[in-house]
Every structure is written in C-alpha cells, then in structure tokens.
Amino acid sequence: MVSTPLSPDAVARASIRPEIRALQSDLVAWRRRLHQYPELGFREHLTAAFVRQRLEEWGIDRETEVAGTGIVATVRGAAPGPVLAIRADMDALPILEENEVSYRSKHDGKMHACGHDGHTAIALATAYYLSQHPHTFQGTVKIIFQPAEEGPGGAAPMIAEGVLQNPKVDAIIGLHLWNNLPLGTVGVCSGPMMAAVELFDCEIQGKGGHGAIPQQTIDSIVVASQIVTALQAIVARNVNPLDAAVVTVGSFHAGRTHNVIADTAEISGTVRYFNPELAALIPQRVEQIIAGICQSHGASYKLDYRKLYPAVINDGAIAALVRSVAETVVDSPAGVVPDCQTMGGEDMSYFLQQVPGCYFFLGSANAALGLAYPHHHPRFDFDETALGMGVELFVRCVEKFCSV
Incomplete structure (x- = not known):
C-alpha cells in the first residue's frame, strides 16, 4: 500500500x-x-x-x-x-x-x-x-x-x-x-x-603466481568470484520464497597489477532477514558455500561471521x-x-x-x-x-x- x-x-x-x-x-x-x-x-x-x-x-x-x-x-x-x-x-x-x-x-x-x-x-x-x-x-x-x-x-x-x-x-x-x-x-x-543485521568478512587464501602461467597457481580471485555468485543461491534456493532475506557482498579486494595472480582475496558483506528461524540457516549456508568452493579449488579461508542485532x-x-x-x-x-x-x-x-x-x-x-x-x-x-x-x-x- x-x-x-x-x-x-x-x-x-x-x-x-x-x-x-x-x-x-x-x-x-x-x-x-x-x-x-x-x-x-x-x-x-x-x-x-x-x-x-x-x-x-x-x-x-x-x-x-x-x-x-x-x-x-x-x-x-x-x-x-x-x-x-x-x-x-x-x-x-x-x-x-x-x-x-x-x-x-x-x-x-x-x-x-x-x-x-x-x-x-x-x-x-x-x-x-x-x-x-x-x-x-x-x-x-x-x-x-x-x-x-x-x-x-x-x-x-x-x-x-x-x-x-x-x-x-x-x-x-x-x-x-x-x-x-x-x-x-x-x-x-x-x-x-526491521531486519536482523549480521556481517561477515572472509579471506580466501590461494597461491599466487604469474598471470601467464595460471596452472602453477590457485587463483583467489576466481575462487572469491564464484563464492560471491554462489552466495546469492541462499536466498534464491534455501530461504522460503515467502520469507524476505538479503545476502549482499559489499566489498571485494584482491590483486594489485595486471599480470600477477593474487594469492589472497577478501570479501565482506551483510545478511538481513525478518524470520528468526533463519538465524541458524543462513550463517551455516554461508560457510558451507565458502568451504565447498575453496575445497574444490584447493584454497583455504578464514571466516569471521558476526551477529549484530536481531529483527x-x-x-x-x-x-x-x-x-x-x-x-x-x-x-x-x-x-x-x-x-x-x-x-x-x-x-x-x-x-x-x-x-x-x-x-x-x-x-x-x-x-x-x-x-x-x-x-x-x-x-x-x-x-x-x-x-x-x-x-x-x-x-x-x-x-x-x-x-x-
């Protein structure tokens, strides 16, 4: 209305x-x-x-x-x-x-x-x-x-x-x-x-190297990019469509120049939802997605997930x-x-x-x-x-x- x-x-x-x-x-x-x-x-x-x-x-x-x-x-x-x-x-x-x-x-x-x-x-x-x-x-x-x-x-x-x-x-x-x-x-x-407010910071650890020889590296930017995309599936496929929720990645930092594959990438974001029943599901899915993608590429990660305010x-x-x-x-x-x-x-x-x-x-x-x-x-x-x-x-x- x-x-x-x-x-x-x-x-x-x-x-x-x-x-x-x-x-x-x-x-x-x-x-x-x-x-x-x-x-x-x-x-x-x-x-x-x-x-x-x-x-x-x-x-x-x-x-x-x-x-x-x-x-x-x-x-x-x-x-x-x-x-x-x-x-x-x-x-x-x-x-x-x-x-x-x-x-x-x-x-x-x-x-x-x-x-x-x-x-x-x-x-x-x-x-x-x-x-x-x-x-x-x-x-x-x-x-x-x-x-x-x-x-x-x-x-x-x-x-x-x-x-x-x-x-x-x-x-x-x-x-x-x-x-x-x-x-x-x-x-x-x-x-x-008003929504619950949660924040997360994640550092992806790969293996750097020459941009022309990618087979010798674990590209943290590729890994982090896949994570950013996959996180959107939480709302699209894990949350009931009748429940409102948001997973936003608001910060992505990695690399310094054209021809160097970055060994680390950092992403930060926020999670919002109304339904208290999502308090356990969303942080669990965030880490599962990060862990799964990192494992598939041979990368590792450090995740800091913080709950600020409830709904x-x-x-x-x-x-x-x-x-x-x-x-x-x-x-x-x-x-x-x-x-x-x-x-x-x-x-x-x-x-x-x-x-x-x-x-x-x-x-x-x-x-x-x-x-x-x-x-x-x-x-x-x-x-x-x-x-x-x-x-x-x-x-x-x-x-x-x-x-x-």
Whole structure:
C-alpha cells in the first residue's frame, strides 16, 4: 500500500493539543543545538549533559551514566498503575555534513544524519509535558535516552544494567523519524518491521603466481568470484520464497597489477532477514558455500561471521494501540501506513525481546523544501514539523496505555 501524503493544510490541522504546539519552538531549538554537536556511540557526553540539565531544571527523577552515557528519566502519574517505557537514541554518525544551514555540525566528520537529534528532542518534550500533567495518566513512564544505536549497540548494555526493572516495564514504544515517508504519515505494523543485521568478512587464501602461467597457481580471485555468485543461491534456493532475506557482498579486494595472480582475496558483506528461524540457516549456508568452493579449488579461508542485532518484531496488541493513536493524530486513515517494513536494522530489537512493544516510523520528508535526502546521506535533514507530532503520539500512547 502506498499512502497518499497529507496536504500541508492537513498537517497543520493535525490533532496536536495547544500545550504541545507551544513547545514547538523549544523542540526546534533543542534539536538544532544537538545537531550542532553530534557525538558517536558511547561518547555522547555533551548530549547526555544537555539531557540531564533539562531534566534537572524540570525536577524530573533520573538515573545517569547508564551503560556509560545513557539516561533514564522517570515520570509518575496521578496513581499507581502500569509502567510504559519510551526509548530514544542519541548518537550520531561518522559523516561529514554537507548541509549549508545555521545549525550545521560543528564537529567535522560527525553528523546527525539519521534523525537521532530529533528523537532526543521529542523524548525530552514528552518528559516535560508528562511531568507537567501527571493527572492525565496513572502508573509510571520511563524514558530511556540510549547511546550507541548506530554501533556497537547501547540497548543490550542498558538492559543488562536494569533499565527495564525497578519498576518493571510492562511495555515499550519508540519512534524513528523517517524520510522514506512524507510528513503527516505514520508507519506502524505488527510483527516483523526491521531486519536482523549480521556481517561477515572472509579471506580466501590461494597461491599466487604469474598471470601467464595460471596452472602453477590457485587463483583467489576466481575462487572469491564464484563464492560471491554462489552466495546469492541462499536466498534464491534455501530461504522460503515467502520469507524476505538479503545476502549482499559489499566489498571485494584482491590483486594489485595486471599480470600477477593474487594469492589472497577478501570479501565482506551483510545478511538481513525478518524470520528468526533463519538465524541458524543462513550463517551455516554461508560457510558451507565458502568451504565447498575453496575445497574444490584447493584454497583455504578464514571466516569471521558476526551477529549484530536481531529483527525488530512488534507486539500485535501494542502495535494496535499505536495505530489507533496515530489515526487520531494525523486525523486521516490514509496517513497511517501499514506496509512499512525495511531491511534496515535497529537495536530497539533487544528491548522488544524483553517486553512487548512497538517501534514505528514518523514521516519526516518534505520534498518541496528539499528535505527528502535519505538517512545516512551527508545532506540528510527533515521537516521539523514532525517533532511536535512525535510528542503528541507519545503522549497519547501514554494516556491510552496508562488510562486514568
């Protein structure tokens, strides 16, 4: 299904309460401040200090230095009740920004090219609003400001340090500003939403020699080339056609000149899939293919296969709650996109393995303003109108899950 983007007037009429509309200028200021000082995973010291200072000003309970630079804010409602967690990531990417804007990155070679500055601003405003309106919900909201989503992964260390306990979290939600959807849309689905992420590096050891005397060699380039081609058969012939999966070789290095057969070749790639049942099959087939082709040529290999993040799998009931809320905020069923899966990965998956929850996309692209570059592009930016919509979505999810 392709969603029909809402018109600018429809976006302006989106059901955002006056108190949250009044926070828009602060949201933009916070986001732009964070954008100017991007920091990589587990080094988000300035970002964490900014978050901590705001929480202190507002008198919100907080735990700092969780898994290094993480912060957990706790906001309590009018009475005891369920515990809902909201997760926002804080880290940036090692990218040199090309945008010519007043809030351009001041840290050369580092950039918020994925919207995490916006996520942090939305989570801050949500914490502020809830702290000012505790009578609108019962129970507890834990807002998790997470480091290192882009790598090496901050969710698992935060879980290990107990962020889902004391009090025990009953459900969790999170959003991702998404330039693959236009402003005024929300992408939410139940079940698998984002893929598991795995990486592999393989060195093929052959026997080098003269390009004119190949019978004296074991050509590592020929061996590696056959491996690259054969790996595609995993998805084509080993994976159920009803399951989505990707095996991509993104790097191939071998040889230095015209007339020398290379003794070694190196290939690197990534594997993506939704179905957890493929977690054992695909790495097994990758190594079987590499081993078989190497053996047939008399070559040897070294394989390093690494699992990064499991698939993001949304709970059906929490996804239904988010969907029902989204339909009231964008005020049009056409603005809610159910077919929003992507082979991109996210370590929100670790939280969703522990408690039921939902991760969803908030459309943030505005092509008319030139704000439609893809994520991780050096000119990535988004329509900041989405910030207030994100706060409204979070607040309504809290009010519905923790209803008075």
